[in-house]
Every structure is written in structure tokens, then in C-alpha cells.
Amino acid sequence: MRYLTAGESHGPQLTTIIEGLPSLLPLTAEHINHDLKRRQGGHGRGRRMQIETDTVEIVAGVRHGKTLGSPVALVVTNDDWKHWTKIMGAEPLSEDVDPDEIKRQISRPRPGHADLVGGMKYGHRDLRNVLERSSARETTVRVAAGSVAKALLKELGISIVAHVTEIAGIKADASLLEGKTANEIRAIIEEDACYCVDPVASAKMVEVIDATKKAGDSIGGVVEVIVEGLPAGIGSYVHYDRKLDSKLAAAMLSINAFKGVEFGIGFEAARLPGSQVHDEIIWDEENGYTRVTNRLGGLEGGMSTGMPIVVRGVMKPIPTLYKPLQSVDIETKEPFKASVERSDSCAVPAASVVAEHVIAWEIAKVIVEQFHSDQLPQLKAQLDEMRRYTKEF
């Protein structure tokens, strides 16, 4: 299973083509739109999110609410495109158009963005040619693809949720997660401005986001994704590129502005003795093999253990600041202070939605590769069999 995305931030549309999905999977635009809306929300988003209301159109691969087994194509149109037809049009500019009239070239790279090196790499002196694609606007269709993957996981009895655990050093109380299922966590965070389970921490996060915005600055944070219901034995220890943890880490780090990833207790493992890190194994008739704890986040030897997968990603602060940072104009080589048209001050809640979807995609992809998956009912039956087999092993 694979997908490609195409589209510029201010182009006419974002597009994805998903190939390799099983047939007979129930899928509607409404299901995907719910996730797109969540990506646009969360406290701290800027003006762009008020301009766009993302909705998806399913243009191939689905008939009467079910996948056909053929490629699924999804399109999200940019509502703002009407204001950008000249600046971003695909046709050559006609000679009578004064380039100044359509907006001056961008020659001032923003620190922390792809602008400067992207310009060098592809030979663009107008850095708009870089930022239009390096923008996190592209995560819209990654969420759409992940939403399709989530529809598949749901059919297979696998739930996934992401939530914000930390913004600007304010940490959610992790004990509030104890005993809660992924769906219960979802019910809480969908009502919260920061997509956080801890209302006290969330209120403080809102305060710090507002204060940061006022100061013209930006802040980052940590998001956590939990996957429940995955049978043991998904992924493999036999080869480096089949290890599930390496795939999940790569997916997390593929999100714009994500700089680190950890599983379970994560980096804390470096500071603890082995007896306080590894999860002891038990067996009972009802649950089969489980672990007394889940400090390793549901992964051993590059495979799922059957315990919930717990993976966190750290997002750096948004690089575009209203309080400008120093940079150099590539035309004049003169220093300048990078100024801003519009930007978020904190996109950690929105990024948690992206994280949920890129992880969902990776899990669904590994399952589809590991089992015979032309048709959903066959795939379902094999997952059920895997659960039965690993329980009694």
C-alpha cells in the first residue's frame, strides 16, 4: 500500500492517490472530513485556518460507499486559490503582465524553513517555489490518506488516538490516561482546545500560547499516539527495514517541524536499570500473553507485542515569527529581519492530528503487506486468526 501527494500551499488543490487498499472497505467523505476539521483546529492556529475549510472529494476508487480495490484518489481544493491564480498559475506569464503586478519574488529565506537550502537545491531564486511545497499545508492530504487507513484499522478492531502531552514545558498529568481506552481519550480531547486530556494543564497551555503570540514568538511541544488492538507479531525482527518501530519513527519524523521520537518511557530508559525498563510477561486464558507494564510502548524486536503501541513525537516551535529573526537577502546579500505575512504561533494540537494519521497509515500499511489483503473480509479473518493463534501459542 502506498500513496503520493501533490499540491502547492496556494495552488488550486491538494491531491493524493492511494494504491493497494483492500476492496469492500466502507469509506465516505464525511469520515475523512471529520479528521480534516480536527487538523484545522486547536488553540494557536493563525489566519490561514480561518480562510480554508478543508473538505475532501473522493474522485476515484470508491463506489456506493465502498472501496473497489482500484486506486483511491482524494482531492482537497484550496478555497484561497481564487486570490492566487496569477501568482501560482501553471501557464507561462503572458508578456503583457508586469511581474511586479503579480507580487515581487521572495528573496528573503526564513530561518528554520526549507527556503534557503531548497532554493539552492532546485535552483529557485524566487523562494516561493520552495515554500509553497515545503509548507505544512501538505499535511492536509496526509491526514486524508491516514483517515482512509484509520477506516481500515477500525474494521480490523484497531483503534488509534493522538493527544498533546506537553506544550512549552507544561505537561499533562499522565495518570489521567490510566484505565482509559483510545476511544475514551478521543472523547475527552475532541472537546479540549489543546487536544489534551488534562483540563488544568490545557488551560495553562492556552495561556502560554496566547502570551507567546502576543510576544510575537512561537512554541513547540510533545504529542503522543496510542494504538490499541494490534495483534502481536506485526512487523519483524529479521531485517532492518521490516522493523515496525523504525517505520513508525520515520513516519513521525516526516511531519514538518518534528525533531525527535520515543516509544513508551523513551529516553528515560537511558537513566534506569534494566529491571525498571523491561516488561515482565504473564499469561491468562482470557487475554493470552500480556505484559505487567508497558514501558517499551508495545514493541519488542521490531514487532508489536499485543500491548498498546505508545509513540511520542517532539515538535519544535514554529519557525515563522512575528518577532523577526536575522537572515540574508539572496539578491543583495544584505542582512534583514525576516518578517511575516501570517503564521501559527503554536501548531502542536494540529500536529497531534497529523501524527495520529501518519502512524495510522504506517500500521495499516504493514498489516496489508503482512497478510493477504485483496478483500477486506479475508483480511479481517486473518487478523482474527492471528489474535487467536498468538493467544494460545
Ligand SMILES: Cc1cc2nc3c(=O)[nH]c(=O)nc-3n(C[C@H](O)[C@H](O)[C@H](O)COP(=O)(O)O)c2cc1C
Ligand atoms: C500542522 C502544522 C502546522 C504548521 N504551521 C506552520 C506555520 O503556520 N508557520 C510556520 O512557519 N511553520 C509551520 N509549521 C512548521 C513548518 O512547516 C516546518 O517547520 C518547516 O516546513 C521546516 O521543516 P522542518 O522544521 O521539519 O525542518 C507547521 C507544521 C505543522 C505540522
